Amino acid sequence: MITRGIRGAITVEENTPEAIGAATIKLLQAIVEKNNIEIDSISHVIFTITKDLNADFPAKYARVNLKWKDVPIMCVNEMAVPTGLAKCLRVLIVVNCSETFEPDFVYLDGAKNLRK
Numbered sequence: 381m382i383t384r385g386i387r388g389a390i391t392v393e394e395n396t397p398e399a400i401g402a403a404t405i406k407l408l409q410a411i412v413e414k415n416n417i418e419i420d421s422i423s424h425v426i427f428t429i430t431k432d433l434n435a436d437f438p439a440k441y442a443r444v445n446l447k448w449k450d451v452p453i454m455c456v457n458e459m460a461v462p463t464g465l466a467k468c469l470r471v472l473i474v475v476n477c478s479e480t481f482e483p484d485f486v487y488l489d490g491a492k493n494l495r496k
Contacts, residue, residue: 381476383423386415386483389470391490397436400429403469404441407488411473412446414484422451423474428458430468438469465494 390407393399404427411417425448427438439453458470468491475481487495 382479383474384477384481384483386411386417386473386475386485387471388473388486388488389465389468389491389494390488391465392433392467392469395433395435395467400433400436400438400469401441401445403489404438405445407469407471407486408442408446408473410488411471411486414486415475417473417475419446419448419451421475421477422448423476424452425454425474426472427453427455428470429455430458430464430466431460432467433469438471465491468494 388407388411390403392403425442429438437455439455442448442453458464458468485495
């Protein structure tokens, strides 16, 4: 068994707990569905969030809404690059998997522009 990272990103409509929560859940559900992830296979999760999104922690919604209570999760600020995408939430989900697993990255809403 090895570990692989699955990346994803989404833009958030506004800097409110409700919008951050909705975007977090939408992104994580899409990644889980597309990659057939079982919660027990998740090693850890790292969220980055741009500085213009500070109304709430994305990790809270993974733990409460998706029941990822035993998954180690961290939230950190994304680098403030002047040309970077605003109101962007990114995630790296590291999973324990077989050597043949090929992750499908998920970029939603305005974050689709990050990957052509």
